[in-house]
Amino acid sequence: MEIISGFSKLSKKQKLAWLAAQIAERQSDTNQQEFIADFESYQHRDPKVQKLYDEFSENTLTNFYMPYGLVPNVLMNGKLYAIPLVIEESSVVAAAAGSAKFWLERGGFKAEVIDTKKVGQVHFLWEGDFKKIDVLFDELRELMLDNTALITANMRARGGGILDISLVNMTEVEPNYYQIKATFETCESMGANFINTCLEEFARTLKDWAANSEHFVGREKEPLVVMSILSNYTPECLVRAWVECPVNELGYFEEMPPEMFAYKFSKAIMIAKNDPHRATTHNKGIFNGIDALTLATGNDFRAIEACGHTYASRNGKYQSLTDCSIENGVFKFWIEIPMAVGTVGGLTSLHPLVKKSFEILGNPSVKELMELMAVIGLAQNFGALKSLTTTGIQKGHMKMHLLNILKHFEATENEVKQAVEHFKNNVVSFRSVRDLLDLVRIEQPIA
């Protein structure tokens, strides 16, 4: 690769041409026209639609395809949903669909939003006596509210806005370190831009106020704002979802009686509560479902992941986000997870397939979406634990894996049939499938 200046200013065609030339420089057998055509084959046929996608991000070359799938039959709080999931991993949609069907016959999922508070912070250094600024803080808070009144007008009209502004003394952590910590209600939006705009205004207000306050002298007049930024950790923007049924209605899993299944399931949860090695994988499975719905609804899965995992470590040890109980013959399984999402703003009104997702979900409110997120995470976790504690996951996975490898080798229908039969009792690997296909292709196909 060579250094290039002004890459972002090039047209998409020029960017691709530069890249193709760079690749050709390295691999002389590169057909540059083909390289470019391959990328262009992923463009939307309508240039206006394509332009939309190009402008979501920067230096865009084309669209990366992610499978957009559907999980029908999800019963939540007595209402039936079909849930769109965007996920590149096999088995996730199938597992969610399996869990949805299982619980459909047992009363469905229940869910409720516990709270919807968002958090933001202005971090600053200030050399002075804490008591002095603490006493004056009511004055500063009023000023902050006044100075953001214009910014918050629309949000207040919708029932949201700034809930609280407080001063936090962090000098035990670091000399002179303080925070202005604020909580927000952002209604139907995720609220990042709203919160950050408020916070940057708080920071300006703080500096002006300190500079002009008659109570301060010298360095007291010069707080140093390190940064003003929302927190993605929102433990008070919290949702709970659960399922329950009598143990004996859980049914048989192959030859495993329901009591044994419930017992093993509860031990799997116990392990994920106590062993961070297991908890990581346990929660990873939960996010398989949540991230897929997050993508489908144009929300930000990095924010939701970071928040959920910090929440999982809140007791000083990284733990499972789900829990279960078996009491008086009743099996109960639940999740409690912070979930800062939006149904307006950001990509939600811009990405055409995100708009379709909302249509499929019946244009849910933000609370309903939070609940659906928790439900799909719980469904996913139930599916994973059900497989793990009964047949093991490799049976299903290796079947998918085998089909993927066969696809790679462009196996015919007949070859697929023979391979599936063969690998019922043999270990699937890239090489073993290739070897089998070599064999099958040299001999005559049996049927």
Place this chain on the structure above:
Amino acid sequence: MEIISGFSKLSKKQKLAWLAAQIAERQSDTNQQEFIADFESYQHRDPKVQKLYDEFSENTLTNFYMPYGLVPNVLMNGKLYAIPLVIEESSVVAAAAGSAKFWLERGGFKAEVIDTKKVGQVHFLWEGDFKKIDVLFDELRELMLDNTALITANMRARGGGILDISLVNMTEVEPNYYQIKATFETCESMGANFINTCLEEFARTLKDWAANSEHFVGREKEPLVVMSILSNYTPECLVRAWVECPVNELGYFEEMPPEMFAYKFSKAIMIAKNDPHRATTHNKGIFNGIDALTLATGNDFRAIEACGHTYASRNGKYQSLTDCSIENGVFKFWIEIPMAVGTVGGLTSLHPLVKKSFEILGNPSVKELMELMAVIGLAQNFGALKSLTTTGIQKGHMKMHLLNILKHFEATENEVKQAVEHFKNNVVSFRSVRDLLDLVRIEQPIA
């Protein structure tokens, strides 16, 4: 929505038709043909290519487009890369490109892999005396190695395989609870299937061995395997990346001298070390870059996220994954993060654009990919902290936000120009942009 049986057995056309009919039931003004056509417009023009994508997951309806962008000028260990990123969030690619350019002029990024060990566990309950099984464990280990010899043959030929198998006494956590904990080297693959297949074989071996051992009697002969599964937490599959330069070479940021920038930057890191609220958002930004490269290379971002966040909480408190120092006039900034990825297996050889990503990256080894992952995370974090500690992030964000809203209202070039000018001193919101456009569109454009 209605309950549907056998949805997965329907063809894609039938699935879409069912969905369209369901939506029409709810919204009588739905044009079902248009609804279906919208979904179909995202299909690849080549049915063979489309079939590939359809089979990555289940119940697929179409492709969800994610912007595929490029970050040029990334200098790592003396070699120049262009890094493909798949990300729906604006500003991420631009920030990475900005950091890449900044460090290109200051020696570039350095990175090294510290270790590449993966982990798997068989969790089981066993009623007996720990000393008894502990003494016999060497025998069981040998048997496990023998019974997996066929499964591990190819991996061993490539220099990998099972590194170690140990017995872990977990009875302090729960009576009768033990683990077989194994470590693996999976070479160029992420190794999930390989590890899980080995573990399920370990579990079978454990059960057979216990049942047939002359040393055991009664319940000792019946260990209950709860589950056998890899751990996504791989603290020994670790990579480090860093940048450094003399403080005075950091240059001016608008009017901020380099010493002040380095000082504020180091305070931002201190805050992310000490406050989980900030650490969450700090690390979220790191994963903006890492997840985007993860997607572009067909790896699993849920696994990488879960692992990284558990690692961030390993000291009993959720903390920043990056760190910095200013010593002897030298600014140094680094990341240390576990990173279990693969360059073969899974989607890597199946997803056409993933193959292109590897071509663009110069077909890196798995260690090189781990290093690139750490570098893009570090670059992203540098960009975020640079914005936050200098101009604040809203300036850039609100510009992008404004352009997105203008796009939504199909603003003309002229209207865009006027809006950008207007919002230099006014608060951007959906409503304020709409109001301005209403005004501009009633009056004559100024030209």
